[in-house]
Amino acid sequence: MLFTGKGGVGKTSAAAATAARCAAMGYRTVILSTDAAHSLADSFDIPLAPYPKKIAPNLWGQEVDIFHEIREHWGTIQGYLMALMAWRGLDEIMAEEISILPGMEELSSLLLITHYHDGGDYDVIIVDCAPTGETLRLLSFPEVARWWLEKVFPVQRKAYKLLRPMVKPFSDIPLPGDDVFGSVEKLFVQLDRMHTLLADTTMSSVRLVLNPERMVIKEAQRTYTYLNLYGYSTDAIICNRLIPDEVSDSYFALWKDIQSKHYHLIEECFSPLPILKIPLFNQEVLGGKMLEQMADAMFGSDDPTRMYFTGQSQTIQRQGDDFVLSVPLPFVCKDDIELVRSGDELIARIGNQKRNLILPRALIGLETKQAKLDDQVLRVVFGGNGDR
Numbered sequence: 001m002l003f004t005g006k007g008g009v010g011k012t013s014a015a016a017a018t019a020a021r022c023a024a025m026g027y028r029t030v031i032l033s034t035d036a037a038h039s040l041a042d043s044f045d046i047p048l049a050p051y052p053k054k055i056a057p058n059l060w061g062q063e064v065d066i067f068h069e070i071r072e073h074w075g076t077i078q079g080y081l082m083a084l085m086a087w088r089g090l091d092e093i094m095a096e097e098i099s100i101l102p103g104m105e106e107l108s109s110l111l112l113i114t115h116y117h118d119g120g121d122y123d124v125i126i127v128d129c130a131p132t133g134e135t136l137r138l139l140s141f142p143e144v145a146r147w148w149l150e151k152v153f154p155v156q157r158k159a160y161k162l163l164r165p166m167v168k169p170f171s172d173i174p175l176p177g178d179d180v181f182g183s184v185e186k187l188f189v190q191l192d193r194m195h196t197l198l199a200d201t202t203m204s205s206v207r208l209v210l211n212p213e214r215m216v217i218k219e220a221q222r223t224y225t226y227l228n229l230y231g232y233s234t235d236a237i238i239c240n241r242l243i244p245d246e247v248s249d250s251y252f253a254l255w256k257d258i259q260s261k262h263y264h265l266i267e268e269c270f271s272p273l274p275i276l277k278i279p280l281f282n283q284e285v286l287g288g289k290m291l292e293q294m295a296d297a298m299f300g301s302d303d304p305t306r307m308y309f310t311g312q313s314q315t316i317q318r319q320g321d322d323f324v325l326s327v328p329l330p331f332v333c334k335d336d337i338e339l340v341r342s343g344d345e346l347i348a349r350i351g352n353q354k355r356n357l358i359l360p361r362a363l364i365g366l367e368t369k370q371a372k373l374d375d376q377v378l379r380v381v382f383g384g385n386g387d388r
Contacts, residue, residue: 001305002198003238004129005209006219010240013285013294014209014278015128016043018304020288021295023059027123027305030116032062034109035130045287056288060122064109114194124305198232201310205235208270212239212262221269221358228312229360236308237270238298239263241280269356274308314357322383323363327355329378337378339371348378 003015012033019031030052033040040063041048044055050065109127116125198204206227210220220237227234242263243256266275276298285294295304315326327348329337338349344364348355366382373379 001124002127002129002204002206002232003209004206004223005131005238006216007131009209009211009216010278010285011209011238012039012043012128013291014207014238014240014298015126016040017285017291017294017298018207019059019061019124019126020056020291021299021304022124022126023056024292025303026058028058028121029124029126030060030062030122031126031128032064032109032112033128034064035128038063040128043286043291062112064112110194111190114190114197117197199230201233201307205233205307207236207238208234209238209240210266211241212259212266214262214265217262217265217269218358221356224270225314225358225360228314229316233310233312234273235310236276237266237273238276238278239266240278242277244279265356268354270313271355272309272313276308316360316363319381322369322381323366325357325359325363325380325382327357327378327380329355329373329376337371337373339368339380341368346380 001015001018003011003018005011012035015031019029022029031040032052038048040061044061046055048055048061048063050063052060052062055061113125113127116122208220208224210216224234243252243259247256278294278297281290281293283290285291298304313328317324317326325346329348340347340349344359344361346357346359346368348357363382367384368380369383370381371378
């Protein structure tokens with residue numbers, strides 16, 4: 001289970017509470033953080049390590065250490081980059097720092113998913129992901145890596161093999177050898193394996209954490225659209241920090257009204273996904289007791305490992321020069337549907353209900369050419385130029 005959301009919405013607490021509940025139900029559970037600004041140890045209120053550390057019976061936690069993971073997964077590649085930078089005159093310490101490329105830590109963390117899955121030591125793997133922007137870039141990387149590995153990598157490898165003996169007599173510039181290319185190939189194969197695991201809807205899912213705030217909801221919508229685009233399954237929305245009904249103070253009356261309207265918007269945007277609700281607690285969610293309370297609010301007596309929703313509620317496919325957005329709408333007649341497009345939003349009104357969809361960047365500049373309901377699926381065709 002991958003937990004992600006806008007920074008500050010409480011995804012780490014939600015992930016930690018889910019992990020604690022899974023362990024309490026007897027599942028051997030490991031939770032790891034891919035966020036460079038780790039806060040997982042703060043949630044459990046105990047120090048963690050760059051390797052799985054036992055927190056409670058059946059529960060282990062890990063905060064990934066960039067230098068440890070680089071030695072494990074990127075050592076040969078980093079060694080070449082350091083040699084190249086040293087050749088350009090950088091001192092050793094600066095070369096080592098600069099050779100840690102952006103995203104290395106998060107990618108290394110995600111590679112642990114494959115390692116732990118194949119090892120078989122755990123029943124449940126929970127990932128406290130970085131905020132949504134970074135997570136989406138990481139989850140899209142395997143698609144790019146596969147294309148590069150198949151189309152570009154073999155050509156580059158052959159080219160360097162031919163260039164190496166010709167360049168060596170005239171320059172001492174370090175060129176990547178077979179060991180570097182072998183490490184890159186191994187890394188990309190691991191990334192492809194990770195993508196296969198995460199895209200398998202029978203064993204993996206993403207849970208989006210949000211607050212009932214307009215800005216947060218918009219980012220969660222965009223994240224949800226891209227998760228569907230990359231083939232990852234989202235099985236639940238977690239709405240955190242809802243002001244409880246029993247809070248009657250007049251100061252919170254306006255906030256409760258705003259939250260009520262935004263909660264209705266969440267239902268419109270993410271239907272048919274279930275929404276797991278967490279109240280605004282009267283103290284910080286730190287330590288086992290508060291995490292247990294949060295898990296009770298989210299799951300009640302449910303098993304957190306069950307899939308709350310299977311499949312994708314929207315897909316985008318290329319059809320010739322056009323793109324087709326498909327949205328299942330069961331039990332709807334075509335006369336009931338009204339479509340309105342505004343910028344990157346597509347709003348479908350069905351009777352007195354509304355679905356609010358965020359379009360990916362590839363579709364924003366395209367014309368809405370056609371929309372039809374076919375076999376209980378709304379299909380919207382985008383193509384040409386313009387925005388209407």
